[in-house]
Amino acid sequence: MKIKVVVAGARGRMGSTAIEAIxxxxxxxxxxxxxxxxxxxxxxxxxxxxxxIGIPIYTSMSELMSNHAVDVLLDVTDPDAVFNNVQDALSHGVRPVVGTSGLSRRQVDEISVLVETYRIGCIIAPNFSIGAVLMMKFAAQAAHYLGDVEIIEMHHDRKLDAPSGTALKTAEMIQHSRPAHLQGHPDEQVHLQGARGADIDGMKIHSVRLPGLLAHQQVLLGGEGELLTLRHDSFDRKSFMPGIILSIRNVVTREDLVYGLEYLID
Amino acid sequence: MKIKVVVAGARGRMGSTAIEAIxxxxxxxxxxxxxxxxxxxxxxxxxxxxxxIGIPIYTSMSELMSNHAVDVLLDVTDPDAVFNNVQDALSHGVRPVVGTSGLSRRQVDEISVLVETYRIGCIIAPNFSIGAVLMMKFAAQAAHYLGDVEIIEMHHDRKLDAPSGTALKTAEMIQHSRPAHLQGHPDEQVHLQGARGADIDGMKIHSVRLPGLLAHQQVLLGGEGELLTLRHDSFDRKSFMPGIILSIRNVVTREDLVYGLEYLID
Amino acid sequence: MKIKVVVAGARGRMGSTAIEAIxxxxxxxxxxxxxxxxxxxxxxxxxxxxxxIGIPIYTSMSELMSNHAVDVLLDVTDPDAVFNNVQDALSHGVRPVVGTSGLSRRQVDEISVLVETYRIGCIIAPNFSIGAVLMMKFAAQAAHYLGDVEIIEMHHDRKLDAPSGTALKTAEMIQHSRPAHLQGHPDEQVHLQGARGADIDGMKIHSVRLPGLLAHQQVLLGGEGELLTLRHDSFDRKSFMPGIILSIRNVVTREDLVYGLEYLID
Amino acid sequence: MKIKVVVAGARGRMGSTAIEAIxxxxxxxxxxxxxxxxxxxxxxxxxxxxxxIGIPIYTSMSELMSNHAVDVLLDVTDPDAVFNNVQDALSHGVRPVVGTSGLSRRQVDEISVLVETYRIGCIIAPNFSIGAVLMMKFAAQAAHYLGDVEIIEMHHDRKLDAPSGTALKTAEMIQHSRPAHLQGHPDEQVHLQGARGADIDGMKIHSVRLPGLLAHQQVLLGGEGELLTLRHDSFDRKSFMPGIILSIRNVVTREDLVYGLEYLID
Incomplete structure (x- = not known):
């Protein structure tokens, strides 16, 4: 029997692509x-x-539930809508899979309490790209052995923020597997401000913005006489679909909250 | 108390570098x-x-053992000498760490029997570079999710064999984590022989040979809309030293045979 | 005064993008x-x-010319239609800019004769990407100094032919700037057929095909102790627009046939 | 007849390698x-x-000249010695080829006057790597068409200064072929200082420093839908030898001062 999914944010580009994949x-x-x-x-x-023609649209979860059996809510809406959608889903016994970013820490905590109360699974994943998540996991593992790390993330020049969320998340994961330490020459002289990038515990992050680019990241890990480079290129939102399907199939088997696709991947 | 190491192949470049590292x-x-x-x-x-001046040279393990307490033999000799050295070491209660490649399957089997008999550890590692081993491990893990793989290995143009041993070993490790399948378009037309590289179960291997290059490998794993690239650059034999030290420290704690540095790395 | 352009192939994706750019x-x-x-x-x-609404459609150049003043025909049709379109344009005093590939050598020769007869410019460009053309030009220049060359071209796995047309064109341009010679070790032993790629005068070409990839090429030029890599990534057909506009603006100033965007770029 | 060369700085590693090459x-x-x-x-x-055994050592150019016919002085000394060596050479009719960096602008001006007075050639090249010079030349040419540029230079972590001299020189050459302009999103928000690198007229420079690295640089040029990357890897000082030999052979044919190997390369 197939897992029955309701999609919030279905009219957007991510939603349309997700419906096709489902x-x-x-x-x-x-x-x-x-x-x-x-x-x-x-x-x-x-x-x-x-x-x-197509799937019916509802404006409330109650009404929707009175007409359909539903197992999972896939939410790809926006920071304003997601929190209510997830609360509604949990209270109706529907397991949420959340791809929308922008949930506050407090909101995630509240969701965590609801998940424990209802004992039904919920997965929140800021990044559904399995390739990107593998890059981050591998970087954290490798930094245990090759502890000097620099991250180069590269995006199109219409991106507003720097560094990217993925770069910050990668750095955070690496922080747990290596001690903070100074990198580079202790007497380094920087003649042009910013040349050595942003610093997180000694790790450096460089943000490249150019027309033509899509979304790319490299993690460089250096050791005596060698370099390990982990690179992820994201060319199309289709790359998120395997992670979404994996999450939908996984959430129906669990009774806890998972934050991050990395916990679903060995 | 320090681990006492005897080095076979000590006069070579790898041996000299290893002595420094030890x-x-x-x-x-x-x-x-x-x-x-x-x-x-x-x-x-x-x-x-x-x-x-320096460390004393012996031509037999017996004589050596009658003068020194020894915990570990590091063998970086050649295919002709390594097998006898390892047998001698095991029979004298010395744990071998072998970096020499060229042991036959039959020889490894015989060593395995000796290790079980004497119940003392032995580590054989065709590649002591932790970075290269991480690349191979990660490639095998990632191929579980991104099953279409091509390997590009690049070496200086004085290298005799193609593909490289590391590329073949990488392909072998990936074979265990993905089913064999055709890659590329089923109706692909190759207009120049060899363009699509060597084939192992559908995986492609490309060998680049150019003056200037040292030893480099990339593993490319493609999925819908994304690409994951794992690259290792080996610039200097110093890159083997952390793997050698790790093996020496590990072998003294074990009573079995380990074939491949990957089993020492989480 | 603006250059007046008629577009053949206007209903296709390339045609639509070109009209926007024009x-x-x-x-x-x-x-x-x-x-x-x-x-x-x-x-x-x-x-x-x-x-x-929009631009009027005509099925013959004569009728079109009787209603509009036209300077340039941009042809992005298909191998069947392009030749007649170009002949028609030239005979009506309209300068063709041709992005359609598949013209035979004989057809190009005939066009060349017409161009000389009418003394009006014509530009045929198999690749309108300025970045790709720069890569090819630079590769040919650099091979004069760094004569050992390998090409790695990488495309999505729905591509039928290997090597790509751009790789073959690149190799052809490099052939003119370096003498043919054996590359790699003279006693090279290839243990898996195809590992060393396709061979053109000693140059090697490797074709990678993976889901996720778009259209990418690297030219690697090796010298003693150094490597020069020229890489072009094509992410979107918008990358052809600057080359199309450049050609339209250039063709109105000339009276000869130009085959290849490289001759318009310094 | 061979060109007769005297080498200053002959006892250093660069000098030894140069003598072998000569x-x-x-x-x-x-x-x-x-x-x-x-x-x-x-x-x-x-x-x-x-x-x-070997070549005779002299401490003065006069004495050297009284014993040997000399065509060219190759200077690979240090900033303290180079200026006097060049003056001595010019006054004795010996053409200097200078690979030592650190000549001040004033010193170069004085050398320029001497060159004009004596009417004999002199070549000063901060970087003798032909591959690196090609990368810089190509970057400047390409920036004419693809005007948004970022430079990523990567060196070992014992390097003191950032950005590298080659990166600064590359930026300077690019400045002449594109107008200064803002790159990236005009409303860009940088959440971690330095993430967007150093800025020269809108161009960004990122300096990576990791153990294991040698000397590498990438120039990324972005256009709508495409990216051109020019990369140079310097693995060994042997890479400077073809540029040194080229300069020695070229300087004997000229009567002016050339500053930069790029002027010797088409």
Whole structure:
């Protein structure tokens, strides 16, 4: 029997791609869309219609549940909507898989309490790319042996923030596997401010922004006489789909909160 | 108390570098060199002398053992000498750490029997570079999720064999974590023979040989919309030293045979 | 005054992107589309309509010319249509810029004769990416000094042919700047067929095909103790637009045939 | 007839390698070493001897010239010695090829005056690696078309200064071929100081320092939908030898001052 999924954020590009992926998998199916408007209409290939083509749209979880059996809520909405959606899902016995970033620490804590109360699984993953998560995990493991690390993340020049969230998360994971220490020559002379990048416990992060680029990151780990480079290139949002399907299939088997795709990957 | 090490192959470049590394570590010390000639002389910084400077040279393990307490034999000799050295060491209760490649499967089997008989540890590692071993381990893990793989190994143009031993070993490790399958377009048309590289179960291996290069390898793992690249650059034989020290420290704690540095690394 | 352009192949993805780019440039404008059907209708954002929105569609150059002043024909059709379109354009005094590949040598020769007869410019460019052309030009220049070369081209796994056209063109350009010679160790032993790639005059070409990849190429040039790598990544067909605009602006100033964007770039 | 070369700085590692290269070339030969000490002794494979083996050492150019015909002085000394050596050479009609860095602008100006007075050639090259110079030239040419540029230079962690001299020189050459302009998003928010690197006219420079690295640089040039990367890896000082031989052969044909190997390369 297929896992029944409701998608919040289904009209967006990530939502459309996710619905395609859920339909394509032999383990999952979409039963409805949760939206803040268009209740009563249908959604087909990203377009809303009133001819009953595609999946039905609901504006409340209660109404949705009274018409459909649902196992999992996939939320790819925005920071404003996600928290209520997850609370609603948990209170209706629906397991959330959350790809929306922007949940505050307090909100995650509240979700954690709800998960313990209801004893149903919930997965929150800031990054659904299995490749990116492998890069981060490997970097943390390798830093145990090759403790001098620099991160170069490269994105298109319309990106607003630097460093990227993935670079910061990578650095955080590496911090747990190596002691903080000075890198580079102790008497280093920097003649142009910023040349040596941002510093986190001695690790350096460099952010490249150029037209043409998509989303790329390299982690460089140096040892005496050798260099290990872990690089991830993200070319298309399709790269998030295997991580989403993996999470949907995993969440139905668990009764706890998982924060980060890395815990689902050996 | 420091681990007492005897080095076979001490006059070579790898041996000299290893002696330096063993002396530098606070956990290990060199007590003697095992050689097929120069018995009775001494070795200092790669040069043999009869003035008693450096470590004493012996041509037999028995004689060596009658003069020194020894914990570990580090063998960096050649395919002709290594097998006898290891047998001698095991029969004298000395734990071998073998960096020499070229042991046949039959020889390794015989060593395995001896190790079980004497119940003392032995480590054989075709590649002592921790960075290279991490690359191979990570590649095998990642291939579980990103199953389409190509390996590009790049070496100086004086290298005789292609593909490299490390590339073949990497492919072998990946074979265990993904099913064999056709890669590329099923109707692929190759207009110039060899363009698509060597094939192992669908995986492709490409060998680049150019003046200037040292020893480099990339493993490329592709998934829908993303690419994970694991790259190792070996610039200097010093990169083997941490793996050698790790093995020496590890072998004294064990009673079995380990084939491959990867089993010592989490 | 803007250069007046008619686009053949305007309904395709390349054509749509080109029309946008031509409209965006302050030097060019689109006046009509040349098509084999839909004559009398209009084209707007890739969609044909009969409401007169967008540019008018014509099925013959004569009729088109009787209604519009035209300077340049941009042809991004297919191997079947391109030759007639170019002949028609030249005979009507319209300068062709051809991005369609697949013209035979004989057809190019015939076009060359027409160009000489009419004394009006024509540009045929198999690759309109300025970045790719720079890579090829630089590779040819550098091979004069660093004569040992290997090419690694990497594409998505739906690509049918190997090596890529760009790799073959690059090799051809390099052939003119270095003497053919054996690369690698003269006694090289290849244990797995194909490992050393395809061979052109000693140069090696390696074709990587993986899901996730788009279109990428590296040219590696080795010298004693050093390596020069020229890499081009093509992420989007928008990368062809600057080359198309450059060609349109250039063709109106000339009276000869140019084959290859490299001749327009210093 | 071979070009007769005297080497200053002959006892250093660069000097020794240069003497080997000069001897190996069929166009050049070494006739003597200019040194501040060891006058009257000989130099062979980097070692001074009083048995007359190798090339004779002189402490003054006058004395050297009274015993040998000399065409070219190769200076690979240090910032303290180089200026006097060059002045001496010019006044004796010997053409200098200078690989020592650290000449001040004023000193170069004075040398320029001397060169004009004596009308004999002089070549000063801060970087004799042809590969590195090609990378810089190509970067400057490409920036004309792909005007958004970032430089990533990577060196071992014993390097004192950042950014590297080569990175600064590359940026300077690029400045001449593109207008200064803001790169990245105009509203960019940098959450960790230094993440976006050092800034030169909008261009960014990132300096990576890790154990294991040697000397590497990448220039990334981005355009809409594409990226061009020019990378140079310097693995060994042998990479400077072709540039030194090229300069020696070139300087004997000229009567002016050339500053930078790039002017000798097409």
């Amino acid at each position: 339909e394509k998998s032999s383990h999952t199916e979409t039963v409805a869309a949760l939206d803040y408007k268009y209740g009563g209409l249908h959604l087909h290939k990203g377009t809303v219609n009133n001819e009953g | 002396e530098k570590s606070s956990h290990t010390e060199t007590v003697a060199a095992l050689d097929y000639k120069y018995g009775g002389l001494h070795l200092h910084k790669g040069t043999v002398n009869n003035e008693g | 409209e965006k440039s302050s030097h060019t404008e689109t006046v009509a589309a040349l098509d084999y059907k839909y004559g009398g209708l209009h084209l707007h954002k890739g969609t044909v309509n009969n409401e007169g | 001897e190996k070339s069929s166009h050049t030969e070494t006739v003597a070493a200019l040194d501040y000490k060891y006058g009257g002794l000989h130099l062979h494979k980097g070692t001074v001897n009083n048995e007359g």
